[in-house]
Amino acid sequence: MTIRRLAPEAVNRIAAGEVIERPAAAVKELVENALDAGAKRVQVRIEAGGVGLIRVEDDGCGIPQAELMLALERHATSKLVADAAGGVDLLNISTMGFRGEALPSIASVARLVMTSRAAGSGESWAVHVEAGAAQPPRPAAGSLSVSGTCVEVRDLFFATPARLKFLRSERAEAMAVGEQLRRIAMARADVAFVLEVDGRVALRLPAEADALLEGRRRRLAAILGAEFGPNSVALDAVRERACLTGFAGLPTYHRATREQQHLFVNGRPVKDKLLIGAVRGAYQDLLARDRHPVCALYLDLPFEDVDVNVHPAKTEVRFRDAASVRGLIVGALKHALAGAGHRAATTVTIGALGSFQPGGARAVSPGLGGWGGAPRQPMMHALAEESAAGAFVMPSARQEPETAGQEAEAAPLGAARAQLHETYILAQTRDGIVLVDQHAAHERLVYERFKAMLAQGGIKRQALLIPEVVELEEAALLRLLEHREDLEGLGLVIEPFGRGAVVVRETPALLGRVDCHGLLQDIADDLAELGSMEALTGRLDAVLSSMACRGSVRAGRRMNGEEMNALLRQMEATPFSGQCNHGRPTYVELKLSDIERLFGRR
Numbered sequence: 001m002t003i004r005r006l007a008p009e010a011v012n013r014i015a016a017g018e019v020i021e022r023p024a025a026a027v028k029e030l031v032e033n034a035l036d037a038g039a040k041r042v043q044v045r046i047e048a049g050g051v052g053l054i055r056v057e058d059d060g061c062g063i064p065q066a067e068l069m070l071a072l073e074r075h076a077t078s079k080l081v082a083d084a085a086g087g088v089d090l091l092n093i094s095t096m097g098f099r100g101e102a103l104p105s106i107a108s109v110a111r112l113v114m115t116s117r118a119a120g121s122g123e124s125w126a127v128h129v130e131a132g133a134a135q136p137p138r139p140a141a142g143s144l145s146v147s148g149t150c151v152e153v154r155d156l157f158f159a160t161p162a163r164l165k166f167l168r169s170e171r172a173e174a175m176a177v178g179e180q181l182r183r184i185a186m187a188r189a190d191v192a193f194v195l196e197v198d199g200r201v202a203l204r205l206p207a208e209a210d211a212l213l214e215g216r217r218r219r220l221a222a223i224l225g226a227e228f229g230p231n232s233v234a235l236d237a238v239r240e241r242a243c244l245t246g247f248a249g250l251p252t253y254h255r256a257t258r259e260q261q262h263l264f265v266n267g268r269p270v271k272d273k274l275l276i277g278a279v280r281g282a283y284q285d286l287l288a289r290d291r292h293p294v295c296a297l298y299l300d301l302p303f304e305d306v307d308v309n310v311h312p313a314k315t316e317v318r319f320r321d322a323a324s325v326r327g328l329i330v331g332a333l334k335h336a337l338a339g340a341g342h343r344a345a346t347t348v349t350i351g352a353l354g355s356f357q358p359g360g361a362r363a364v365s366p367g368l369g370g371w372g373g374a375p376r377q378p379m380m381h382a383l384a385e386e387s388a389a390g391a392f393v394m395p396s397a398r399q400e401p402e403t404a405g406q407e408a409e410a411a412p413l414g415a416a417r418a419q420l421h422e423t424y425i426l427a428q429t430r431d432g433i434v435l436v437d438q439h440a441a442h443e444r445l446v447y448e449r450f451k452a453m454l455a456q457g458g459i460k461r462q463a464l465l466i467p468e469v470v471e472l473e474e475a476a477l478l479r480l481l482e483h484r485e486d487l488e489g490l491g492l493v494i495e496p497f498g499r500g501a502v503v504v505r506e507t508p509a510l511l512g513r514v515d516c517h518g519l520l521q522d523i524a525d526d527l528a529e530l531g532s533m534e535a536l537t538g539r540l541d542a543v544l545s546s547m548a549c550r551g552s553v554r555a556g557r558r559m560n561g562e563e564m565n566a567l568l569r570q571m572e573a574t575p576f577s578g579q580c581n582h583g584r585p586t587y588v589e590l591k592l593s594d595i596e597r598l599f600g601r602r
Helices: 008-019 025-038 065-071 102-109 170-187 213-224 275-280 323-337 346-356 382-388 401-410 438-457 474-482 484-487 514-528 533-548 561-573 594-596
Strands: 043-048 055-060 111-117 125-130 146-153 192-197 199-205 233-241 242-249 261-265 269-271 295-300 415-420 424-429 432-435 461-471 492-495 501-508 587-591
Touching: 008 561, 025 055, 025 102, 025 146, 025 170, 043 170, 065 111, 065 125, 065 242, 065 346, 065 533, 102 213, 102 438, 111 415, 125 295, 170 199, 170 213, 170 261, 199 213, 213 242, 242 323, 261 275, 261 323, 346 587, 415 561, 424 514, 432 438, 432 561, 432 594, 461 514, 474 484, 474 492, 474 514, 484 492, 501 514, 587 594
Parallel strands: 043 192, 261 295
Antiparallel strands: 043 055, 055 146, 111 125, 111 146, 192 199, 233 242, 242 295, 261 269, 415 424, 424 432, 432 587, 461 501, 492 501
16 A cells, blocks of 8 residues: 555645534634634624525734735644744644634635735735635725725535535524634623624624623623523632633522533633533532533633643643642632522522412423432431431520511511421511521531531541452552542542552441442542542532431421521521522522512502
């Protein structure tokens, strides 16, 4: 078999398959070029799902006539700077694009016309390309009134018709284009975006003057929905050289998939396993396993601390200090959510109001439904016996009734007025009412108390009468032994035992009898994928959750006024008390204005 060099046309089409796999990818590359050119307004127009037409126009700096042909050559770019040795610095990339592949990739599989007017120039120039064959630039007088570039792509993939068979319907491809543009728009609130689909304006986002604070919040509300603003908490945290900002949804405001988790690194939308795992870790004991939070997180760090040259699509990154980045995200999210205290999502109230509508179907908010219970596990620690014996009984409120009633009514969760069906507490606030699920609320209080006790005293360990030898593959064992001290802090003591094995001497007492091989394999897998030990911490949290559930005030128990008010006051002082350990809301609040509307008074 003879080795031969592929023709340039074949090379371009092969490379195009990595960069431009669907119309949304072409739109992404063209819009990123516009942003790198300093555009403050980007207008996108597509037809037939982007296969018939993609048109991206910007008001950036434009391309000089002498460089138009060069811009269509593979690996020709203005975005990489030279390093001290005169080479190319790939560790200090500050632009969205840098490979110089997008335009030649698109031009090799479509019919492309690029018209540009450079800043300070009095005329526009256009270059025509068909399946990679370019014609010399020619004047395009009057096409652009100001500096900028317009790229028009027609008949995408006409030169590679096999790719068309793998595309979805026109509607699905148009939706993918819209989602791609929204993700970019969330990262750049200072830029105006317009999307036209088959002659109809599908998206119009004005530029925000304050692109970091309220402007970013307004941009996110326009994309994620008006409910996101009041149901989220702001983030602003710094660790070493990394800074994390953005907004995270309350635990009771969640979705069935991760599609509404938006992560940005130095302004670049990414889908990174480390970041996704960090978000999951921060919410792990606040949501049911099949529910996912809504968030928009912006991570900024020095360019040399992150590698974006991982994949042609530039959606994956690598961090120099991944553990520090994960710690920043988990810590910032937990701190912000704890600061929200007992807040529950307003969608809980919306769903409750919908259920009151006469003769109508129950209105369920997108943030409700699909609850999954945490797995039940046996209570195998003295804490469980103390809880079951009533050690965690709510304190009595020792105040005069009149004073207590006035002060309690002014509190966020109000003053208890009645117990309904020996399960729900009805409280009155100054401007409405609150309905509390007594078991779910007390379950969260007990769980947080358990966690505080463990944090103060550490994880108690139990020594195995006969240490267990566990054999695993070499790479998994190395990962486990590298984290021996961390594992010991969580109650799991291991030691090397010859080649290809470790011996387990102690395990967390909370877990009772442990499948040591399965536990170590799960931990090793977590370390490989996420760089954390979620398998062990997750099991410990599940046990604490089960213990808290069994040791809490049960539904059906009659409570007196002092007990009910004491529960309300503890909820106000306890982080995350707006939801139980399984992610269900612990209370519903109805304002007086909402109640009056139900009865036609407003």
